[in-house]
Amino acid sequence: MVGGGQLARMTHEAGIPLGIRFKLLSDTPQDSAAQVVGDVVIGDYRDLDTLRAFARGCDVITFDHEHVPTEHLWALEADGIPVRPGPDALVHAQDKGVMRAKLDAIGVPCPRHRIVSDPADVERFAAELGGGQAPDGFPVILKTVRGGYDGKGVWVVRSSKEAAEPFRAGVPVLAEEKVDFARELAANIVRSPHGQAVAYPVVESIQVDGVCDTVIAPAPDLDEELAGQAQQLALRIAQELGVVGHLAVELFETADGRILVNELAMRPHNSGHWTQDGAITSQFANHVRAVLDLPLGDPRPRAPWTVMANVLGGDYPDMYYAYLHCMARDPQLKIHMYGKDVKPGRKVGHVNTYGDDLADVRERAAHAAGYLRGTITE
Amino acid sequence: MVGGGQLARMTHEAGIPLGIRFKLLSDTPQDSAAQVVGDVVIGDYRDLDTLRAFARGCDVITFDHEHVPTEHLWALEADGIPVRPGPDALVHAQDKGVMRAKLDAIGVPCPRHRIVSDPADVERFAAELGGGQAPDGFPVILKTVRGGYDGKGVWVVRSSKEAAEPFRAGVPVLAEEKVDFARELAANIVRSPHGQAVAYPVVESIQVDGVCDTVIAPAPDLDEELAGQAQQLALRIAQELGVVGHLAVELFETADGRILVNELAMRPHNSGHWTQDGAITSQFANHVRAVLDLPLGDPRPRAPWTVMANVLGGDYPDMYYAYLHCMARDPQLKIHMYGKDVKPGRKVGHVNTYGDDLADVRERAAHAAGYLRGTITE
Incomplete structure (x- = not known):
């Protein structure tokens, strides 16, 4: 690896x-x-x-x-x-321009978008949007086509004046409409070289400041047909692009019940971390199995609800005392730390909780993640 | 470690x-x-x-x-x-003579036993047994007090003539009655330095040729009161001996509904491997937590039945083709291989299965273990 x-x-x-x-x-x-x-x-x-x-x-x-x-x-x-995944597939996760062009070609719904050449071109793109946007079409999302993650390499600009920075890196810039979404979803699937594929339940992903904060599996109150569409969409993308291994398709669910593809990731993904404790076979185990061309494991959930909450770095570099409290408070809590130096705002781990009562499962995950970060102190 | x-x-x-x-x-x-x-x-x-x-x-x-x-x-x-565990506790898992003396002292039921000095002394011990044994008291179990495992360092002797070998190593020899047991059980608990302890469900352990073959969690049809007694017994042994970490108490269940202590192990144990996929917190995770004096995790099962079957080495050194069949046949199967060179009869891994139907769960585990060994070929 x-x-x-x-x-x-x-x-x-x-x-x-x-x-x-x-x-x-x-x-x-x-x-x-x-x-x-x-x-x-x-x-x-x-x-x-x-x-x-x-x-x-x-x-x-x-x-x-x-x-x-x-x-x-x-x-x-x-x-x-x-x-695995091979370069012809992986390029779609490396280059957002290539990804958008391919998804257009195979008819996958995406936010409106095009490659833009300079701030004046951003203004023209904004004007073309019209519709649900403000009269001048702004705000608009700008993304460098390569190198971004977790909100890096992504800008929300409200005028052409704000649009200078993305062009400074000398990398092509993709402009996208700012989708007025109801929430974010993710469809995670795993596909093997001989074409077997499994689909995990579609999850809801809650972002805070452009970084994934909480994932709820399955996405609460998601229309069953829409969930099936999202899984089918991810499976079709994997097949059309020749993906091998884990594919995460980040989606916007719009207020009028449509789904649009936001991003693709061809590796285990933050929106699949819940599977470590919440699914029969985790995304990591299935990624390994796919890469080795072994039959895939059952992706079904083991509990009615599983919630993942990311742990961001806070003020305490030593987690030991936080473990004492969190583990004593919730003997079912699953802690996954990454061994990283704690820096404020850095993803240093996550927790998983599962059970029958979503409110309880969410509270336990949020409490533990907050306590480990230091934003909750009791 | x-x-x-x-x-x-x-x-x-x-x-x-x-x-x-x-x-x-x-x-x-x-x-x-x-x-x-x-x-x-x-x-x-x-x-x-x-x-x-x-x-x-x-x-x-x-x-x-x-x-x-x-x-x-x-x-x-x-x-x-x-x-952790400290030497004063661990000596009871190292030396069967010390273990039996201590269990006697704290009133824990064990097979009748004493240290024997030579084959003639074995004959005297056999004669003392009387009761349920044959008229001459044989067969008798002989064990070197240190160094045995998985049937090694253990002999079943039918006469004083057969009793010479155990004395050759120059290690003290413990004689024990051969208990006429209905089945073998194991009570697994974990205890931390500050005295918190958790008890896993009591399991049934099925041995073949002196080596653990299958573990069923929980032990089927086990009297609830007897299960509670076995857990209490293990917790009391841990406390009296000052155990920190995982303690496995291997037990005989007699035909008349008593339990007798067979062996102790103060580390994660084969009879607890089912917890990796069948319990909320595995024996390994709880052993780590105990050793670090962290609060222990919930030991309760996640499924009505979990079955572990050991994989012994067979004729095939390469497991890849066996994986293809086993994973395709049972997408819920959990394989745990140890990276060991395959030698006939050597423990090289285990599988876990879980579900609602014990017969199905057992069949899946036995099939996978047999197929991986090569004794089942379809």
Whole structure:
């Protein structure tokens, strides 16, 4: 696995029971996954020689993130190393421009969008939107087509004057309408090389300041037909794009009951962390199984409700005393910490809770996440 | 953790979500746990200097097995390193003579037993038994007081002539009556340094050729009062012996509805592997929590029935094709392999299944374990 973040850490955890030999390419020995994996190579995934040397002897390569240059992936494939997901699929998670063009081509509903060339072009795009937008079409979402995550590389601009910054990086900029959504959903599916696929229940994802805060599985009060449409959409995208492994499709649910695709991620995803304790087979276990072309595990939930809440860094670098309180308060609480240095606002872990009563399950998750961060003190 | 076997491997897996730094002392880099742990020291736990150097900088030491010499554990404690379970408790799992003497002293029911000095003494012990045994008191169980496991260091002898071998090792020999049991049970509990304890449901353990084959949780048709007695017994043993961490109490259930203590293990135990997929908190997670003096997790089951079946080595060193069949046949199957070289009869993994219908759950576990071993081929 290329990349030493928490997704690799939790994929390793899920791979241990399968008896597989898990090898990691990590930037530093302190990275989240590098702390817990036995076979670690320290090196820069942007360097092709490093990547090639790492890949030698691997049966298959997969990823913790989307940032490996697409041409490096082609080079690995040319070396005869299976890359899953392959570069032709992964490019859609790497480049939002390519992703939007492909989703348009296969008729998947997306927010209105186009590549823009400068602030004046943003103003023209805004004017074209009309409709539900303000008279001048603003606000508009601008995204660099590569390199963004967790709100980084994304701007909400209210005028062409505010639109200068996204163009400074010299990366193409995608403009999108700001969708007036009722809530955000995610459809998580896993697909294997021979085409078997499983769909997890569609979840609701609640963002705070552009970062995922809470995930509720399944999405409460979601129309059954719409849930089925969202799963079908994710399965179709995976098939059309040739995805292998876990695919997260982030969706907007509009007030008038439509779904639009916001983002794609081709790896285990924050919106699937609930599956570790809430599903028969976790997203990490199924990602490993897909990458190894093994039959996939049952994606069904084990409890009526599972809630995941992210733990962001707060003022306390030491979690031990917070554990004492949280574990004593809720003996069913599932804590998943990433071994990261605590910095304010940084995702350092998550908690999962499950049970029959959604209000109780949400309260327990929110309490634990808040207490671990330090924003709740009793 | 001292010892690189599968128990350390699965303890590491369970410790990853807590964000702890897990350090391993392993005999070789190929050992089951050494393959998957990041921070591994290769060395001999019987060498005090090695053990001391390993322990420096650890907050607490725990064990994959009982074989660390008791005097070494005292030395670590003298160095100021917390050892959990401590030597005064662990000696009861190391030395069957010490264990029987202590259980007698605190009034815990055991098979009749005494230390014997030679084959003639075995004959005298047999004659003393009388009662339910054959007229001459045989067969009798002989055990070396230290060093045995999985049927090793245990003999069933039918005459004093057969009783010579156990004395050859020069280790004291314990003689025990051969209990005419209806079945074997195990009571698993976890206790923390400040005295909190949790009890898992009492399970039935089915042995084949002296090796655990299947564990059913909870033990079917077990009298509720007897189950409560078994849990209480395990909790009392833990308290009286000062156990910290997981304690497995292997029990005989007699035809007349009594329970007798067979063996003790102070570490995660084969009879608790079902908890990985069948309980809210696994024995491994609770062992870690106890050793770190964190509040313990809920031990209750997540399904009406969970069955664990051990996978023994068979003729196929490569499990990939067996995985294809087993995973496709049962998408809910939980496979736990240990990364060990496959040798005939060696424990190389286990499977867990769970559900509402015990017959179905048993069939699925037995099929998968048999198929992985190669004794079932369809």
